[in-house]
Amino acid sequence: xQKITQTQPGMxxxxxxxxxxxxxxxxxxxxxxxxxxxxxxxxxxxxxxYQGSYDEQNATEGRYSLNFQxxxxxxxxxxxxxxxxxxxxxxxxxxEWYNQGGKLIFxxxxxxxxxx
Amino acid sequence: xxxxxxxxxxxxxxMGQEVTLRCKPISGHNSLFWYRQTMxxxxxxxxxxxxxxxxxxxxxxxxxxSAKMPNASFSTLKIQPSEPRDSAVYFCASTTGTGxxxxxxxxxxxxxxx
Numbered sequence: 001x002q003k004i005t006q007t008q009p010g011m012x013x014x015x016x017x018x019x020x021x022x023x024x025x026x027x028x029x030x031x032x033x034x035x036x037x038x039x040x041x042x043x044x045x046x047x048x049x050y051q052g053s054y055d056e057q058n059a060t061e062g063r064y065s066l067n068f069q070x071x072x073x074x075x076x077x078x079x080x081x082x083x084x085x086x087x088x089x090x091x092x093x094x095x096e097w098y099n100q101g102g103k104l105i106f107x108x109x110x111x112x113x114x115x116x
Numbered sequence: 117x118x119x120x121x122x123x124x125x126x127x128x129x130x131m132g133q134e135v136t137l138r139c140k141p142i143s144g145h146n147s148l149f150w151y152r153q154t155m156x157x158x159x160x161x162x163x164x165x166x167x168x169x170x171x172x173x174x175x176x177x178x179x180x181x182s183a184k185m186p187n188a189s190f191s192t193l194k195i196q197p198s199e200p201r202d203s204a205v206y207f208c209a210s211t212t213g214t215g216x217x218x219x220x221x222x223x224x225x226x227x228x229x230x
Contacts, residue, residue, distance in 0.1 A: 045221035
């Protein structure tokens with residue numbers, strides 16, 4: 001079964017607008033962490049934001065915020081005021097502290113294109 | 117501070133040759149991970165180490181793949197013999213293993229096996 005599902009293979013957004021990238025997850029673990037990474041065309045994986053399963057507040061990091069809905073098992077990434085440099089692949093990932101040990105399980109990614 | 121360092125950045129080799137990929141984790145990080153990224157399978161974990169000890173190698177595709185971590189600042193991933201289906205980007209990542217346990221990735225090694 002898919003542990004991490006990103007249903008949007010590709011997304012377009014106009015520069016300066018906000019965009020939401022979807023991520024749903026599946027786990028029976030009570031303790032887990034959710035991560036978003038950005039992969040630009042140059043290929044590196046850049047950590048963006050983290051949300052813990054026990055965190056009551058949605059995580060924010062600059063223009064990135066995570067819309068965490070635990071009951072729905074979703075962890076959507078919101079990018080505000082999109083910039084051309086935001087064009088990249090975005091990966092949602094999960095770490096289950098007990099079931100999976102240290103490894104991250106990644107979704108298939110969403111390719112975001114920002115239009116000028 | 118230096119991030120995770122990987123070498124080489126690009127490797128082109130012929131089928132049957134031995135390939136060695138290298139990784140230097142961030143200083144002070146005690147967990148190290150090797151991932152492989154392909155179009156077909158996405159990002160998948162191959163193996164990870166805690167305090168230089170292999171913990172989970174269930175993702176290693178077959179006996180042709182081996183990984184070592186002789187000390188806290190160096191790890192290798194070896195493929196012998198290499199095959200065209202091993203062509204992929206190989207990432208190394210490290211983490212402190214505490215707090216949010218965020219994994220920081222190296223720039224990757226793009227391997228092409230002809």
